[in-house]
Amino acid sequence: xxxxxxxxxxxxxxxxxxxxxxxxxxxxxxxxxxTALLDVCTFLRDDPELAMDCLSNxxxxxxxxxxxxxxxxxxYKHRHSCILKVKLPRDNPVVATVEGLWRSANWMxxxxxxxLGVTFQGHSDLRRILMPEDWEGYPLRKDFVEPxxxxxxxxxxxxxxxxxxxxxx
Amino acid sequence: xxxxxxxxxxxxxxKTDELINWMRKSSLWYMLFGxxxxxxxxxxxxxxxxxIERFGATPRASARQSDLMIIAGTLTLKMALRTRLLYxxxxxxxxxxxMGSCSNCGGLFQLAYSVCDGVDKVLPVDVYVPGxxxxxxxxxxxxxxxxEKIMSERWLARERANPAVA
Numbered sequence: 307x308x309x310x311x312x313x314x315x316x317x318x319x320x321x322x323x324x325x326x327x328x329x330x331x332x333x334x335x336x337x338x339x340x341t342a343l344l345d346v347c348t349f350l351r352d353d354p355e356l357a358m359d360c361l362s363n364x365x366x367x368x369x370x371x372x373x374x375x376x377x378x379x380x381x382y383k384h385r386h387s388c389i390l391k392v393k394l395p396r397d398n399p400v401v402a403t404v405e406g407l408w409r410s411a412n413w414m415x416x417x418x419x420x421x422l423g424v425t426f427q428g429h430s431d432l433r434r435i436l437m438p439e440d441w442e443g444y445p446l447r448k449d450f451v452e453p454x455x456x457x458x459x460x461x462x463x464x465x466x467x468x469x470x471x472x473x474x475x
Numbered sequence: 476x477x478x479x480x481x482x483x484x485x486x487x488x489x490k491t492d493e494l495i496n497w498m499r500k501s502s503l504w505y506m507l508f509g510x511x512x513x514x515x516x517x518x519x520x521x522x523x524x525x526x527i528e529r530f531g532a533t534p535r536a537s538a539r540q541s542d543l544m545i546i547a548g549t550l551t552l553k554m555a556l557r558t559r560l561l562y563x564x565x566x567x568x569x570x571x572x573x574m575g576s577c578s579n580c581g582g583l584f585q586l587a588y589s590v591c592d593g594v595d596k597v598l599p600v601d602v603y604v605p606g607x608x609x610x611x612x613x614x615x616x617x618x619x620x621x622x623e624k625i626m627s628e629r630w631l632a633r634e635r636a637n638p639a640v641a
Binding site: 436437438445450452456457459460461462463 | 552553555556580581585588589591592593596597
């Protein structure tokens with residue numbers, strides 16, 4: 307199936323819970339209401355016509371006014387794929403985990419939590435995965451400010467050229 | 476000189492410092508420790524073509540058996556703490572070669588939020604090897620420079636010869 311016909315099938319089943327279908331980009335995508343995510347994903351995985359058995363990628367984007375979580379699904383049976391997006395408020399991004407549907411979501415959701423601060427409700431082990439456990443803030447957010455030091459290690463390095471200039475004066 | 480002249484041919488005289496330093500520089504066991512792409516060049520340096528085993532440097536899998544730590548690659552802040560722990564586990568005398576731009580000053584990634592800009596912020600570095608990554612020849616040169624430095628050490632001196640200040 308082509309992605310657009312997949313989205314059409316979703317749209318006819320879930321009606322207004324599918325917020326938007328876009329074919330303007332190279333890869334068409336569907337935007338879903340966050341509360342409908344689990345229903346839509348379960349349908350995508352279990353419907354024999356769709357059979358999306360692989361969550362090949364899951365990622366997050368900070369758009370300054372919202373945070374999006376993007377799901378790239380693939381079906382090994384039918385060799386087709388689709389992209390789902392969920393728009394979340396920036397101040398409290400919470401969405402249900404899809405770990406129960408695809409186990410590969412476990413680490414990818416931990417990464418999104420680590421770098422963007424999205425909370426995945428129902429996740430079995432929501433800890434930081436890349437950054438140190440005592441790190442503060444979410445580094446891939448647009449308004450992240452780098453701390454001046456970490457455990458006594460300064461995070462900025464003076465340019466040696468600037469230092470030479472100062473010595474001349 | 477009169478005493479020396481009376482010694483038979485098979486007796487060699489030297490200074491304690493020189494003997495100890497010569498032994499130390501001739502068995503610089505380095506830790507098997509690679510952080511990023513420089514580690515590939517590090518492996519190459521230990522391989523048959525550059526072969527730093529000629530100079531007595533052989534990889535050890537444990538910090539407790541190593542004399543030399545070659546920081547090969549980008550040091551992240553998370554890894555910096557662990558690197559310091561590994562350094563503390565090494566027995567004295569211990570040396571550090573900072574290999575490549577990333578461990579020298581953060582290199583290409585020094586503006587990244589997660590990168591420690593230079594290993595000298597955490598540990599005292601003996602030799603900096605420039606390059607991105609340095610070729611095996613460059614690292615071999617770095618090792619030879621370190622051996623030169625070791626030869627200038629004094630046994631009774633409390634401090635090592637000019638460790639770069641952290």
